[in-house]
Amino acid sequence: MPDAHAVRDSFNLAAKHYDRHAALEQEVGRRLLERCEFSRQEPRCILDLGCGTGTATVDLKKKYPRSRVIGVDSAIGMLARVRRRAGLLRPVSRVCADLSALPFAHRSADLLFSNLATHWCPDPAALYGEFRRVMQPGGMLLFSTLGPGTLRELQDIRAAGGGPILPGVGDLMVVGDALVAAGFSEPVMDMEVITVNYPSLDAMHRELEATGMSLLIRGWERWADWRHLLKPVKDLRAGGDGYALTYEIIYGTAFGPAEGQPVRTAGGDVATFSVERLLKSRRLR
Numbered sequence: 001m002p003d004a005h006a007v008r009d010s011f012n013l014a015a016k017h018y019d020r021h022a023a024l025e026q027e028v029g030r031r032l033l034e035r036c037e038f039s040r041q042e043p044r045c046i047l048d049l050g051c052g053t054g055t056a057t058v059d060l061k062k063k064y065p066r067s068r069v070i071g072v073d074s075a076i077g078m079l080a081r082v083r084r085r086a087g088l089l090r091p092v093s094r095v096c097a098d099l100s101a102l103p104f105a106h107r108s109a110d111l112l113f114s115n116l117a118t119h120w121c122p123d124p125a126a127l128y129g130e131f132r133r134v135m136q137p138g139g140m141l142l143f144s145t146l147g148p149g150t151l152r153e154l155q156d157i158r159a160a161g162g163g164p165i166l167p168g169v170g171d172l173m174v175v176g177d178a179l180v181a182a183g184f185s186e187p188v189m190d191m192e193v194i195t196v197n198y199p200s201l202d203a204m205h206r207e208l209e210a211t212g213m214s215l216l217i218r219g220w221e222r223w224a225d226w227r228h229l230l231k232p233v234k235d236l237r238a239g240g241d242g243y244a245l246t247y248e249i250i251y252g253t254a255f256g257p258a259e260g261q262p263v264r265t266a267g268g269d270v271a272t273f274s275v276e277r278l279l280k281s282r283r284l285r
Contacts, residue, residue: 004098007120008074010212011052015077018053021210024196028249029056029115032144035253036063036111043067043110047134049099049143050117054082054092060113061090067111074098100126104134114143116249119169119216128182135256141184142253146216147171147191149248153236154217157229169216172250184254194247197238201230204243 011018019026033056043064048057051071061069070093071082079094086092097103099114100121112131121127131141148169170178172189179187198204205223207213214220230236230243238244 003122004074004120007212007215010215011073011075012077014210014212015053015075015081017210018078018081019055021207022052024194024247025052025116025211026055028144028194029059032056032113032115032142032251033059033063035142035251036060036113041110041138043139045109046070046111046113047072047102047104047109049102049112049114049131050120051082051094052078052115052117054078054085056113056115057082057092058086058090061086061092065090068093070095070109072097072099072102100130102130102134106133107136108134110136110139112139112141112143114141114145116144116146118143118145118175120212124170124175124178125181128178128184132182132184132256137256138258139256140253141179141255143251145175145250145252147248147250149193149246151213151217152246152248153233154226154230154245156235157233175250175252179252179254183257185257187252187254189250189252191248191250194249195238195244196247197242197244199242201227201243204245 044067046060046064046067046069048054048060048069048071051057051073054071057069057071061067071079072095073079073082074096076096079096082092082094095103099117100123112135118124118127135141146169148171150169172191176187176189196207198207205214205227208217208220220226236243236245
């Protein structure tokens with residue numbers, strides 16, 4: 001798993017041409033946005049976490065024009081593209097921050113939206129704990145992330161080389177357990193596999209580089225070695241013309257428990273209440 005600085009620097013460099021190569025990310029974002037219909041109420045504040053160039057940020061503002069929408073990303077180059085995309089007619093706020101250390105107050109957001117970003121964070125416990133901290137009671141988390149079956153074709157080729165090529169990418173059960181451990185309620189997980197076709201190995205290389213995927217692949221910096229391995233492999237060929245890679249996409253939905261609702265932790269079930277509610281309790285009068 002690359003460190004946060006490497007991820008930030010890579011996306012800063014890729015920002016200018018990112019949208020040209022991010023068809024997969026944009027399609028998954030559209031599918032994820034459709035799931036906002038499950039939201040229980042009109043959100044007042046929405047955080048688009050790992051917003052990239054702001055495709056989903058602007059779409060969220062269109063969907064919820066009365067909500068305050070904030071795009072959050074660690075790459076300032078990406079956030080500059082958000083401003084251009086949003087324009088003056090649909091203004092959105094932008095914040096440069098690490099997703100595991102959000103500069104927002106406790107219980108400040110009603111809807112957390114994150115499209116293909118959480119797999120960049122090496123510590124799921126810290127990440128989802130931070131998401132839980134900034135979520136209003138009863139708020140909704142909606143996210144997508146990569147599963148370990150992503151780039152299966154490349155993993156099969158390198159299986160004999162020792163160790164996975166996507167270290168740190170958790171499966172559906174790992175992600176679900178992390179949500180529960182962070183205190184989210186009613187987590188629902190599902191998965192789909194999307195196949196992307198590339199006309200040539202060089203086109204594959206450019207897209208994986210431009211979208212940051214190459215950072216996740218162990219040994220990808222030695223592209224000449226990979227090209228030598230990939231060129232004769234028939235399993236990668238898309239119907240005999242070009243090359244195909246599969247992406248395992250995990251979708252997740254979870255809610256912040258309502259005030260007073262027990263949350264299961266390592267030490268048992270814990271319920272939290274605001275001071276105001278406790279002061280209004282008859283038992284304290």
